[in-house]
Amino acid sequence: MICLGIESTAHTFGIGVFDGKPLANKMASYKSQGGIHPREASQYMALHATGVMKDAIKEAGISLSDVDVFAFSQGPGLGPCLRVGASVAKALSKYYEKPLVGVNHCIAHIEAGKYFGAKDPLVIYASGANTQILGFAGGRYRIYGETLDIGIGNALDSFGRQLGLGFPAGPAIERLALKSDSYYALPYSVKGMDLSFSGIVTAASKIKAKREALCHSFQETVFGMLVEVSERALAHAKKKEVMLVGGVAQNKRLRTMLSAMARSHGAKFISPRNEYNADNGLMIALTGWKMHNAGVRQDSLKIRQKWRTDEVDVSW
Ligand code: AMP
């Protein structure tokens, strides 16, 4: 069975093809000087959709008529962007008379991580708009802790914008942070098992220091907060694996910190390689493939901008 998956929640239009193993993973990612302008990002996606599709089909060595099931990122995400992927997926499924599966983007990040080696992990999902610490229990991913305001990636991007780093700022902050050991104190905002990032962005804007030192201080603070909550969740849930997924999981410093924490509890640290941590179509294809194989059939396939991870019944 071949599943073609479409990702379009925020900045990346991606297409993946999966038939029990990855056949293709192609994408085009919107960049800007500011943050994500939803209308501009959706126009970018509409412009690149056909090109990405052609590349993915070619890489997979199939034609569209070979696809058995189409899957798309149904939410959460930006309305105009989600609508591009949903429209493409719905048109293809109607034209080729093949079933359509709506996939939760956050669950897809988790499924991608699991495909590459985890069984029952404590999940640290760190992305642009989302930051959650989760574990599977009773048919759903339960949230042990999460951000109370913006996601950790959005915090990095907002902070980076103040420094003129453009979007996405995460990679540039990571590079600059490597060049400094100076630490400027920032608010450390852990609230029980939850996190708050927006005040740290404001506080960082008031410090006069070299960009390298600010980036180092910012990373150490927000990553330290995330590791603290993750460690408490791990001690409580007693999982044997710690899995880091989402766009921010591409950061080497965060990976090092979390893997040291996991090791000190005798747990294995797992994180997929960058291609599968960044938003991508393959994670949608492999999740759609699993769902369809397990007999999941959905009634409503409207986009869901605020679809939470813990609302999904994981029956597959
Ligand atoms: P996602 O929402 O999962 O697509 O992830 C996008 C977010 O990941 C953006 O906020 C980026 O700034 C962030 N990001 C990408 N690469 C890195 C990196 N190397 N370090 C930190 N954050 C990153």
Ligand code: MG
């Ligand atoms: Mg994502």
